[in-house]
Amino acid sequence: MSYDELINIKYHLYHVFIIVTIIVLIISIFLLNIKVYNAFNTKGYIKNNKLVINIPIENSNIIINGKYLKIDNKKYNYEIENISEILLSNNINYQEVILNIENDFKENTIIDVTIYYDLEKVATKIKRIIYGG
Numbered sequence: 001m002s003y004d005e006l007i008n009i010k011y012h013l014y015h016v017f018i019i020v021t022i023i024v025l026i027i028s029i030f031l032l033n034i035k036v037y038n039a040f041n042t043k044g045y046i047k048n049n050k051l052v053i054n055i056p057i058e059n060s061n062i063i064i065n066g067k068y069l070k071i072d073n074k075k076y077n078y079e080i081e082n083i084s085e086i087l088l089s090n091n092i093n094y095q096e097v098i099l100n101i102e103n104d105f106k107e108n109t110i111i112d113v114t115i116y117y118d119l120e121k122v123a124t125k126i127k128r129i130i131y132g133g
Contacts, residue, residue: 032123037067037116044113046105050081050098053113057086057093066117069101076101 040062044053055063063083069076084096105111 032121032126034122035119036122036125038118040115040117042113042115044111046103046107046109046111049103051078051101051103051113053097053099054094055097057095060095062115062117063097066115067119068116070114070116071103071111076103
């Protein structure tokens, strides 16, 4: 095959379109079947070797349904020790939650906490966002 023949090769655009479409479908089907957690970010502090966090009332079920939490990219399992009565601060109702976790943090250390809850498929999550509820 000569250089001129290589330059003048006619591409069939519909073949490229079909291949790209099939690749996009396979990738999207794969991605929609991945399971992910919802995440809730908050701050907490260590008191008597226990983690204390304040959670707004509208998110109070998150801590009960939570699977694990992350602090500084380290995964911790937790056990709920106490959930307070409803408290009011700056016109926001919240509950103080005390969690038992295995930690080596200093007393009164303020830390960022991410709680992971509700494992579900990405497709279900997208459907819930689109249709509400």
